[in-house]
């Protein structure tokens with residue numbers, strides 16, 4: 220099955236990046252959000268990223284405008300009525316995702332694939348909110364999407380081979396590398412990454428070292444491009460907390476308990492870079 224028309228749901232840091240790389244690869248993209256200002260912010264970031272490519276001589280002004288011309292605004296899920304795939308990148312909350320998928324099931328054409336960019340939530344459970352579980356799949360991009368090469372592709376219990384192959388082919392078309400993963404909490408990426416970040420937060424919470432020192436140890440000692448606390452701010456502390464909660468609940472193992480300091484920051488509205496304050500100020 221050939222994918223030409225894409226709808227991306229959520230114009231935040233991930234949805235914006237996904238829309239950008241899809242449009243750059245020649246797909247027609249509808250970028251959907253519930254709020255007009257979120258769309259405006261998202262398309263603004265895309266435009267800025269593309270302008271940087273023009274400044275660096277990687278694309279011409281005309282090519283930039285062609286890419287932007289392939290992205291259209293959507294504030295209504297009904298716009299999914301003629302797309303081949305929907306890639307959902309709304310907030311990391313099961314109830315929100317189930318509601319979106321149940322609605323999409325009634326709107327998107329019969330052949331359309333319904334993919335989620337969830338970082339950790341079970342694809343099988345999201346799929347169960349629809350009458351087409353064989354067409355539901357995880358397509359997990361990494362942040363920042365235009366830079367990172369990996370797409371974790373998660374098979375739900377009922378995902379068909381045909382749908383897997385179509386999403387794999389699309390990933391290659393985006394010049395990214397797919398890795399096949401089964402449907403367990405956190406998949407691979409966040410099952411490994413997020414407990415490290417949570418442990419770094421515990422290290423801060425217990426006064427073992429300052430935030431700068433913790434980040435410095437991991438940058439200089441392990442060659443990580445960002446320290447874990449800086450990376451947590453970059454991902455979004457709300458997203459980090461939701462992922463830890465999914466691991467904790469999904470495995471029932473206390474080793475995944477979210478650090479109280481992480482919860483405190485999220486409750487304070489300190490969500491990291493996107494809100495201007497997390498472990499650091501922006």
Ligand SMILES: CC(=O)CC(=O)SCCNC(=O)CCNC(=O)[C@H](O)C(C)(C)COP(=O)(O)OP(=O)(O)OC[C@H]1O[C@@H](n2cnc3c(N)ncnc32)[C@H](O)[C@@H]1OP(=O)(O)O
Pocket residue numbers: 268271275337338360361362363364365366367408409412444445450454
């Ligand atoms: C939570 C989940 O479910 C899964 C996840 O995504 S976990 C998060 C995974 N991501 C990571 O671990 C990222 C770790 N950090 C990094 O790799 C790097 O710090 C980084 C790529 C973000 C920035 O790299 P850097 O060398 O420190 O900075 P910088 O020189 O400014 O950027 C390098 C390139 O990336 C580009 N870039 C950086 N941030 C960008 C962004 N937000 N959007 C688009 N492009 C970006 C820059 O334009 C630059 O491109 P060129 O060199 O081609 O001009």
Ligand SMILES: NC(=O)C1=CN([C@@H]2O[C@H](COP(=O)(O)OP(=O)(O)OC[C@H]3O[C@@H](n4cnc5c(N)ncnc54)[C@H](OP(=O)(O)O)[C@@H]3O)[C@@H](O)[C@H]2O)C=CC1
Pocket residue numbers: 228229230231232233234251252253254257308309310311312315319336337338339359360361362453454455458493
């Ligand atoms: N941050 C990361 O590093 C990564 C995140 N992910 C996953 O991607 C998804 C999005 O994360 P991220 O982009 O960081 O989050 P953001 O908070 O940056 O963006 C989420 C966007 O979705 C919008 N939104 C919320 N509910 C709906 C809805 N019902 N319909 C349409 N749009 C909606 C929000 O609008 P508003 O602001 O108006 O509420 C916001 O614009 C999550 O599932 C997350 O786990 C995956 C990989 C990496």
